[in-house]
Amino acid sequence: xxxxxxxxxxxxxxxxxxxxxxxxxxxxxxxxxxxxxxxxxxxxxxxxxxxxxxxxxxxxxxxxxxxxxxxxxxxxxxxxxxxxxxxxxxxxxxxxxxxxxxxxxxxxxxxxxxxxxxxxxxxxxxxxxxxxxxxxxxxxxxxxxxxxxxxxxxxxxxxxxxxxxxxxxxxxxxxxxxxxxxxxxxxxxxxxxxxxxxxxxxxxxxxxxxxxxxxxxxxxxxxxxxxxxxxxxxxxxxxxxxxxxxxxxxxxxxxxxxxxxxxxxxxxxxxxxxxxxxxxxxxxxxxxxxxxxxxxxxxxxxxxxxxxxxxxxxxxxxxxxxxxxxxxxxxxxxxxxxxxxxxxxxxxxxxxxxxxxxxxxxxxxxxxxxxxxxxxxxxxxxxxxxxxxxxxxx
Ligand SMILES: Cc1ncc(COP(=O)(O)O)c(C=O)c1O
Numbered sequence: 533x534x535x536x537x538x539x540x541x542x543x544x545x546x547x548x549x550x551x552x553x554x555x556x557x558x559x560x561x562x563x564x565x566x567x568x569x570x571x572x573x574x575x576x577x578x579x580x581x582x583x584x585x586x587x588x589x590x591x592x593x594x595x596x597x598x599x600x601x602x603x604x605x606x607x608x609x610x611x612x613x614x615x616x617x618x619x620x621x622x623x624x625x626x627x628x629x630x631x632x633x634x635x636x637x638x639x640x641x642x643x644x645x646x647x648x649x650x651x652x653x654x655x656x657x658x659x660x661x662x663x664x665x666x667x668x669x670x671x672x673x674x675x676x677x678x679x680x681x682x683x684x685x686x687x688x689x690x691x692x693x694x695x696x697x698x699x700x701x702x703x704x705x706x707x708x709x710x711x712x713x714x715x716x717x718x719x720x721x722x723x724x725x726x727x728x729x730x731x732x733x734x735x736x737x738x739x740x741x742x743x744x745x746x747x748x749x750x751x752x753x754x755x756x757x758x759x760x761x762x763x764x765x766x767x768x769x770x771x772x773x774x775x776x777x778x779x780x781x782x783x784x785x786x787x788x789x790x791x792x793x794x795x796x797x798x799x800x801x802x803x804x805x806x807x808x809x810x811x812x813x814x815x816x817x818x819x820x821x822x823x824x825x826x827x828x829x830x831x832x833x834x835x836x837x838x839x840x841x842x843x844x845x846x847x848x849x850x851x852x853x854x855x856x857x858x859x860x861x862x863x864x865x866x867x868x869x870x871x872x873x874x875x876x877x878x879x880x881x882x883x884x885x886x887x888x889x890x891x892x893x894x895x896x897x898x899x900x901x902x903x904x905x906x907x908x909x910x911x912x913x914x915x916x917x918x919x920x921x922x923x924x925x926x
Contacts, residue, residue: 603822
């Protein structure tokens, strides 16, 4: 089949058979390797937002590919009626790199958030049901995660929401204090907001949540789905501030491209999920866990957390140089390789022109360019990407 034909035929299949719930490009992507992707016409693109932060160590990392191949030949799926070795090993790896918790596995970020919310209500129990979340947050599209997402636009057409959720302004300790009472079961927060525009929670805000949760016997949930897995220069975003949660959610980059979600919870909290309270058929299957183990090993063997810090600093320096030339850049913010370029105009046109010139970048909240390349990105590729951005802005 000719490649242009492949694009056309695939587009036709999508038009006819796939629900149109995404702003989707017509391009058909057929291959990915490291920080590059190729479309069906053979055109190469630099991917500075690989898989919406899923391909955190680049596309088709060889170590992850080998682990998947090996596991696929051994045991792809095994239900949770039994233990499986990769799930146990992965749980230990997560626990040892965070706060010593116990894990539950599922398949996506939203499912991890659902598990965290259920665990919070189940653990705190007796009269506690309220969940506090902050404005601009994003926690997923299932009904509980969507209700936790404090963005009215995301709720349109899906009312009524689940009762018991309270929204407070981000980084506002007074508002948080006012919202707290003994009916609060949990606060859920992204240590660094992703969809909300790369906005970090201030350390004293995280500490205030921690203190208020302790005073009221509520639990702190840090949503690390986007900012976890080494992206910010630490294994998990919260470790930059050093304020530990009771429950943490993970997904996206955890599986190196394979779908996996997880929560880790302090053992005392985790033990509230007794048999019959929560489950996931696919959760913790050997294939996904083997891919996640290989991902963690690849991050450590390649010193990729250090690289994220180094390349993040390099990128921010380069963007500051661009800011001197281009008045559309207001400022740059972020940690490690979780970088937001705040524009003073809408960014979708820039994203499209970058794509036309062979570079993928993302825009969120209309005016924030999200630059979140793979953790093993090099200076050379960053230069190439920012040269394209420079040309486009010129
Ligand atoms: C912080 C955060 N939580 C949860 C989710 C939902 O994850 P998923 O799309 O895998 O359900 C996302 C997705 O972008 C996210 O950024």
